[in-house]
Amino acid sequence: MKEKYKEMLDTLRELCAIPAPSHMEYKRAKYCKNWLEKAGAKGVYIDEAINVIFPLNCEGSNDITVFAAHTDVVFPDTESMPYIDDGEKIHCPGVGDDTASVVVLMMLAKYFIENKMVPPKGILFVCNSCEEGLGNLKGTRQIFKDFDGRIKQFISFDCSYNKISDRCVGSHRYEVEVLTEGGHSFQKFGNANAIHVLSEIISEIYKVQIPQKAGSITTYNVGSIVGGTSINTIAQSAKMLCEYRSTDKECLEMMCRKFEEIFENARSEKVQVLVEKIGDRPCSNIDDKKLDRLKNICKPIIERIIHEPVAFESASTDCNIPLSLGIPAICIGVYQGDGEHTREEWIEKASLALGLEIAIKIARLLGEVEDEK
Ligand SMILES: [Zn+2]
The missing domain is CATH 3.40.630.10 (Zn peptidases)
Structure with missing residues (x-):
C-alpha cells in the first residue's frame, strides 16, 4: 500500500x-x-x-x-x-x-x-x-x-x-440579452434603456415564489450582468446569466414557465429579449x-x-x-x-x-x- x-x-x-x-x-x-x-x-x-x-x-x-x-x-x-x-x-x-x-x-x-x-x-x-x-x-x-x-x-x-x-438537482441556465434602440442620453432621453429593462426582469425574477412541493428544494440565481456603452449613452444592450434548480421535475417545469413569462412580458416593439438556454441538467x-x-x-x-x-x-x-x-x-x-x-x-x-x-x-x-x- x-x-x-x-x-x-x-x-x-x-x-x-x-x-x-x-x-x-x-x-x-x-x-x-x-x-x-x-x-x-x-x-x-x-x-x-x-x-x-x-x-x-x-x-x-x-x-x-x-x-x-x-x-x-x-x-x-x-x-x-x-x-x-x-x-x-x-x-x-x-x-x-x-x-x-x-x-x-x-x-x-x-x-x-x-x-x-x-x-x-x-x-x-x-x-x-x-x-x-x-x-x-x-x-x-x-x-x-x-x-x-x-x-x-x-x-x-x-x-x-x-x-x-x-x-x-436539475437545472436550466440561460444567457439573456436585452436589446433596445438606445441613443444619446440627453437628446434621446425617454428611449428604452436595455440596462433598465434587464433590471426590471431581474426584479421580477426575485419576486418569484418558489414551488412549495413537499420534500422538494427549488432555487434561482442571477449570476452575472454586463451591459451598456458609456455614461452618456442610453444602453442598447445588457446581458445576464441566470439559472434555476430543483430536486423535482415538476417544480423545474413550473420555474420554466415563470421565467418564460417574465421574459415574454418584458418584450415590446422597441425591446428585444433574446434568451439562449446554455445549460440543461435533467x-x-x-x-x-x-x-x-x-x-x-x-x-x-x-x-x-x-x-x-x-x-x-x-x-x-x-x-x-x-x-x-x-x-x-x-x-x-x-x-x-x-x-x-x-x-x-x-x-x-x-x-x-x-x-x-x-x-x-x-x-x-x-x-x-x-x-x-
Ligand atoms: Zn465535481
Whole structure:
C-alpha cells in the first residue's frame, strides 16, 4: 500500500499540473489514456466528447457497470495552478473536485488489471469530461449515447467521502440579452434603456415564489450582468446569466414557465429579449426505491473504512444523466477535503489510501467479482 500511496500522490501532482477547464480536457485525457495503458489496460480510447474509456470485459454485455470521475475543473485557467504539499494536506484548485477522484479511479482500474480480475458482466472505467458548469454533462451524455441501453448502474466518484449524493438537482441556465434602440442620453432621453429593462426582469425574477412541493428544494440565481456603452449613452444592450434548480421535475417545469413569462412580458416593439438556454441538467426520473441497493451497499462500506457517519444529500453531478434515464446511479466520495470550487481547495493526503480502499471494495461487489455480503 505504501508504494500505491506514493504512486497516487505522484499521479495527483502530475494531473493537477495540467489545466482542464470544461471542453478543454484533451491534455488531461491523453495523460489518463497513457497512464492506463502503462498500467496494462487494453482497448483504452478517447471518444468524441473527450472521455477516456477503458472497457473491461464489456464486449457483448448489456449489463455494464460504470465507474466514472470527471477530468474538468471549474477554473478557467489555462496555466498550471499553484500546488502546495504541506505534508498533511495538498492545496490546489481542483485537487479534490475531481482530480483526486480521477487518480483513485485509475488506481482502481490498475488494481483490476494487476489482479487479473474479470468482471463477468463488464465494467466501464471512465475519466469523463464536462461535468462542471457549462460543460453541461456533455461527457456523460456521450457515454449513455454510445452505450445506449447497455449500462445498468453508474457510480460517480465526486465529493468528500463523508457524503453520498443520491438525489439529483436539475437545472436550466440561460444567457439573456436585452436589446433596445438606445441613443444619446440627453437628446434621446425617454428611449428604452436595455440596462433598465434587464433590471426590471431581474426584479421580477426575485419576486418569484418558489414551488412549495413537499420534500422538494427549488432555487434561482442571477449570476452575472454586463451591459451598456458609456455614461452618456442610453444602453442598447445588457446581458445576464441566470439559472434555476430543483430536486423535482415538476417544480423545474413550473420555474420554466415563470421565467418564460417574465421574459415574454418584458418584450415590446422597441425591446428585444433574446434568451439562449446554455445549460440543461435533467431531474431524476427514477423511483427512489430503485436506488436502495446501491445506497445499502455503498454507505456501510464507506462508514466502516472511514469510521465516520456518511450523510445523504442532493447535488448536481454526472448522475443526473443516468437518473433522468431511470438507471440507478449514485455519487460517492473517495477523498476527504474541502473548499471545492474555490482557489483554497485542499485534500487530506492520507485520505487517498482510504479512498482507494472504498473504491476497490465497492467495485468488487458491484462488478460481481465477489459475492454480496
Ligand atoms: Zn465535481
